[in-house]
Amino acid sequence: MxxxxxxxxxxxxxxxxxxxxxxxxxxxxxxxxxxxxxxxxxxxxxxxxxxxxxxxxxxxxxxxxxxxxxxxxxxxxxxxxxxxxxxxxxxxxxxxxxxxxGDLFIKFEELKKKLEEKGYFDNSRKKPIPSFPLKIGVSTSPSGAGFQDIITTIKRRLPLCTIYFRPTLVQGDGSAEDIVKAINELDKMNLDVIIIGRGGGSIEDLWSYNTEIVADAIFKANTPVISAVGHETDFTIADFVSDFRAATPTASAELVTQITLDRLYQIINENYNSLVASINFNIQQRKSMIDNFEAVSSYKRFPDKISKYIQLIDDFQTRLDNNISKHLKKHKEKTEYLYNLLKSLHPLQPLNKGFALLKHNNHTITVDESLGNYIEIDIIRKNEIANTHILSVKPVTKQT
Missing domain, CATH: 2.40.50.140 (Nucleic acid-binding proteins)
Structure with missing residues (x-):
């Protein structure tokens, strides 16, 4: 059949x-x-x-x-x-x-209460999102719709940005650990901001973003972190800990590109026009001042005043030159006097007058020492040295 x-x-x-x-x-x-x-x-x-x-x-x-x-x-x-x-x-x-x-919702509330008590949600610790970030880190699944939404939105609005994409497991076994690794890796790259996220799903699908290890990674990151998990009605622990919560992945991309390329051109043109207007205003103001100055009668005598001040400067220059010459001459005379004085006080100066210096080896014999203490001495004159043996020494009788 x-x-x-x-x-x-x-x-x-x-x-x-x-x-x-x-x-x-x-x-x-x-x-x-x-x-x-x-x-x-x-x-x-x-x-x-x-x-x-x-x-x-x-x-x-x-x-x-x-x-x-x-x-x-x-x-x-x-x-x-x-x-x-x-x-x-x-x-x-x-x-x-x-x-x-439900069980998952109870776990969610318990972890939320724990982290809130530890200060993870305090606004005072949240870092501001840069208004014009040029280096943007993205952690999400490369196969999800959220990835395409983020990348296309950023490139369309501000193509000047460099996107550092870290492919990430967003659900299933090992996904929470991989999200933590992605945050840590991107945080070490000196970026302006990091976006973590994924498309919508059930509470089970989003559960990796409700884990304590992911919350710790976000809390400890030095780079501002934007959470863009799920749809507008989805809330995760990552949303509360992050520095800013975007309703959707697309919204996160729009947030980091508030200044679009068109807006950037507009700002540049506005600043350029403002600068040109300011320059023209200052030029016109200075021109008016010159015109007003020329109209004043004292301006006509201005060349005479300049000549008078030139003459005064010449007089001051002559007096200054004279004073400098006097001071230089005075200091020169004083220097020569001190030089001659020092020259006359030189220990060897008496040799020029016929006197002699007595030495034993390197020891200079003073007037208070007796030559009887020595067997051999050197008699040093200006141009010669005589080696002498002491045979006898007689005291000199003082004449009255």
Whole structure:
């Protein structure tokens, strides 16, 4: 017997009949994740536990008594249905009751409280974002939409920037550690600012940015860090610790390029025009001063005043030359006097008058010493030295 072949639509219709007919209405407890309140008013989210997950939809006409959000623990009452365009089964919710907070949300709040008490979120420690950064570090997944949004936005708005891209794991095993390494590596490159981020996702997808090691890396970085994780409604620990939180990756790129290339040209032109206007104003002001000066009658006598001051300068120059000559002559005479005085006091000066100097070896014999103490002495005159042996010594009788 030949086996029947189904089209995808036919098979999906069979599955829909089986599921909706055999299971029907269900009451399910789980944690809300990846919650989206669509602009149409409909609500879409994932209900999960630690082993499985299922898609849920709640139409806008169904009332909801509390604010649904990621991390909420709820009980859903609804009908199991199949959504053929995607081939997914889902719960069409009629009522949702709140049970409390989910495990991940509790961990998030606990870490948030811990870091807040340690001062990680204080505005006083946050570094300002440069208004005109030219060296920008980017840490994100090269395959994600966030990467393209950041790169294309920066290059379009300010192509003068140099982008230092560090490909990074943003979810899954080892992703938190890789984010830490990326921040540390970029922080050592003397950049102006660092952007860390990724596109949107569920709380599980974004969880690496809710870890303490990533918060520590951001807190210890010397370079200003911008967090651009997920969509505008997504908040992570990295957002609170970073120096600035951008709602989306595109918003982070716009933040670091506030002064676009067009705006830069505009600033240069404005400064140029301001400088030219200032120069012209000063020239005109000086010209007016000269014109006013020429109109004053005293200006006509100005050359006479110049001649008078030239004559005074000549007189002062003559008097100065005379005074200098007098002082030089006086100091020259005094110098010659001191030179002759020092020359006359030289120990060897008496030799020029016929006197002699007595020495024994290198010892000069003074007037108070007796020659009887020596056997041999040198008699030093101006032009000769006589070596003499002492035979006898007689005292000189003083004449009255």
């Amino acid at each position: 030949e086996q029947k072949t189904f089209t995808v639509s036919e098979l999906t219709e069979i599955i829909q009949v089986l599921l909706e007919g055999s299971i029907g209405f269900v009451l399910v407890t789980g944690e809300v994740s990846n919650y989206k309140h669509h602009q149409s008013g409909h609500r879409y989210f994932t209900l999960k536990d630690n082993k499985a997950q299922i898609s849920c939809v709640m139409w806008k006409q169904v009332p909801l008594k509390f604010q649904l959000k990621d991390g909420a623990k709820v009980t859903v009452h609804g009908k199991l249905t199949v959504y053929p365009p995607r081939g997914n089964y889902q719960i069409e919710c009629f009522n949702i009751s709140e049970l409390g907070l």
